[in-house]
Amino acid sequence: MSIKLIGAVLVIAASGGFGITIAASHRREVKYLRQLLAILDYMECELQYRLTPLPQLCKQSALEASGLLKTALQAFSTELENQVSPDVSSCMTAAVSHSPELPTHTKSCLLCLGQSLGKFDLQGQLKGLEYARQFCREKLEMLENNKEVRLRSYQTLCLCAGAALAILLI
Amino acid sequence: MRCAWQEFIQLLPLWMRKDVDTLGKDELQELRLRVRLPPELVTISGSLWLRRNVSAEDLSFVMNATSQYSPWAASTLRNGYITAAGGHRIGVCGEAVIHDGLMSGIRNPFSVCMRVARDFPGIANAAQCYTGSVLIVGKPGSGKTTLLRDLIRQRSEDREGSVVVVDERGELFPLIHGTSCFPAGKRTDIMTNCTKTQGISTVLRTMGPACIAVDEITEQADCDALMRAGWSGVSLLATAHAGGRTDLLRRPAYQPIIESKLFDTLLVMQPDKSWRAERILL
Numbered sequence: 001m002s003i004k005l006i007g008a009v010l011v012i013a014a015s016g017g018f019g020i021t022i023a024a025s026h027r028r029e030v031k032y033l034r035q036l037l038a039i040l041d042y043m044e045c046e047l048q049y050r051l052t053p054l055p056q057l058c059k060q061s062a063l064e065a066s067g068l069l070k071t072a073l074q075a076f077s078t079e080l081e082n083q084v085s086p087d088v089s090s091c092m093t094a095a096v097s098h099s100p101e102l103p104t105h106t107k108s109c110l111l112c113l114g115q116s117l118g119k120f121d122l123q124g125q126l127k128g129l130e131y132a133r134q135f136c137r138e139k140l141e142m143l144e145n146n147k148e149v150r151l152r153s154y155q156t157l158c159l160c161a162g163a164a165l166a167i168l169l170i
Numbered sequence: 171m172r173c174a175w176q177e178f179i180q181l182l183p184l185w186m187r188k189d190v191d192t193l194g195k196d197e198l199q200e201l202r203l204r205v206r207l208p209p210e211l212v213t214i215s216g217s218l219w220l221r222r223n224v225s226a227e228d229l230s231f232v233m234n235a236t237s238q239y240s241p242w243a244a245s246t247l248r249n250g251y252i253t254a255a256g257g258h259r260i261g262v263c264g265e266a267v268i269h270d271g272l273m274s275g276i277r278n279p280f281s282v283c284m285r286v287a288r289d290f291p292g293i294a295n296a297a298q299c300y301t302g303s304v305l306i307v308g309k310p311g312s313g314k315t316t317l318l319r320d321l322i323r324q325r326s327e328d329r330e331g332s333v334v335v336v337d338e339r340g341e342l343f344p345l346i347h348g349t350s351c352f353p354a355g356k357r358t359d360i361m362t363n364c365t366k367t368q369g370i371s372t373v374l375r376t377m378g379p380a381c382i383a384v385d386e387i388t389e390q391a392d393c394d395a396l397m398r399a400g401w402s403g404v405s406l407l408a409t410a411h412a413g414g415r416t417d418l419l420r421r422p423a424y425q426p427i428i429e430s431k432l433f434d435t436l437l438v439m440q441p442d443k444s445w446r447a448e449r450i451l452l
Contacts, residue, residue: 053240056347083180083235086227091239118239121275125242 007168015161019154026143026150029103032069033140036109039064039073040133044126054088054118055080072099072110088118105139112136172289174256174344174351181235181254181284183228189220194286199311203229204281229279236260246339247275256351257287257344285311287341289352294320298328300435300447303406305427307418308439314409315341315385317437317445319352321407322383326355331380333407336369337362342385370395374402383407390423400432414438415448 039061046052046060055077062073076095085091092114096107112135116128175195179187182201186209190201193211200212203224211218236254237244244252250273251261264279294317297304304321308314319342326333333355335342340362343350354360359377361369366384373379382399384392387410400406412418415436419428427433436448 047242051240051243053238053243055238057240080239084184086231087234088239118234118241120241122242 004168008165011161011164011168015157019157022150022154025103028067029105030140030143032067032103032106033109033136033143035065035069036106036113037133037136037140040113040129040136044129047122047125047129051122068099068102069106072096072102075099076110076114089114092117105143109136109139172291172352173286174258174346175286177254177256177346177351178258178284178286181232181258181260183231185222186220186228193218198286200286201284202281203232203284205229226278229282232260232282232284233262233279241275248273250276251339253340253344254284255344255346257341259285259287259339259341261285287344287351288316289319290316291320291323291353293317294324297321297437297445297447298324300437301405302434303400303432304408304435304437305406305433306409306437306439306445307412307414308409308445309413310411312439312441313443313445314439316443317439318342318383318385318407318409322358323353323355325381325407326358329357329380332357332359332377333381333383334359334361334373334377334379335383336364336366336373337385338364338366338369339385342383366392367395370399374399374404379404381405381407385409386411388423393423393427396427397430397432400427406433408433 042064043057043061046057052060058073058077058080062070062077065073072095075098076092079085079091079095080088085094092111096102096110102110109132113132116132117125119125119128179191182190190198190209190211194201194213197213197215198211199214202210202212205226206223208223209220211220233252236252237247238255241247246252247262250263251259253259261283262276262279263281264276266273267275267277297317306314306317322333322335322342335354335358337343337360343352343354343358343360343362345351345360345362350360359373359379361373364372366387370382370384373382382404383406384396385408387393387396387408396406396408410418410424412421412424415438418424418436434449437445438448439445
């Protein structure tokens, strides 16, 4: 009986842990993407009003972010200030590589931002920001759309866990 | 002597930083980079050449580093230069981009001339006696800006009333994060990054200056702005490109300011970077 109980506990812990981990990473990804969208708006306003140079702009933007996104933006700003990379894209790649735990979609949005920054005059730059914003929105939409699929996976997982428990306890 | 040397080194591609730092720390005046040619270090005692050739990517690096990867913040490129952190002026040559008949930028740069900004406190000690408006003239690279910087500092320290610097190119008192790289004096206000015309009329209305200082008056508009300020009870400190008094009188843009006796004293820079004073009399 004790073996059955231990088995039941392990099944519950494994499925619960899996669900919680997936849900937390999903929430975190959505949070970072929303923060990034707000930061892109902030960058646009700052550029239009003050033509702020990029290292300073990223340092200020980092203050608007939290967690890993903040760390990545700070690293990006430092890379720009150090002036060892040939272009902005390389600076962003180096900064993102310092934060391997950054969620996948957030990482790809940051890399997209890196490719669009630092190339043109103000008008060109604003278009680049708009492109990055669109990319970010698409990723966010994709995550929202995946919600249904995920819910179905969780339901299946619950049913499987319930069935496993029933088999164990009978 | 003061110099934001580290800021200068950081503008360079990684492979040449060490050599330039070793060879030029104390005496480098200019670093000239030309595509497919070795870098030329122009020092007080002559030119030195590095061995490796400069590539187009190296120039692109310099341009990115100078503008802090922010082309939108480097509007002066349409005038053929960018001022880097530390006040170092980077002149650029290449294919000019023309919009509506005006140069809007430079694509495919072929060469850059990186001039090291240095500050020598005390070089204007002997010029303290000239109390009115002073015009400093000299050839490019003769030390006009350096002398003006010290003159501003001394006037700001020693006399009542504020000295307002309209620093169009950001070379006199380059600001890094809102702080000047070189001491500016306790009564100095600095307006940077705007044209002389805009800056002079703004500070005249808002800052109550006793003295206005500008670097490199070149155009008619600059002279007109100085004329308006000069006859408003403000003394002026300025520099101009001219080989000497004769050259100055030959340039049409400068004639009104000379003829109207806007400036009391002319300081003429000498080849050895010393200067001699002349009264402006016609």
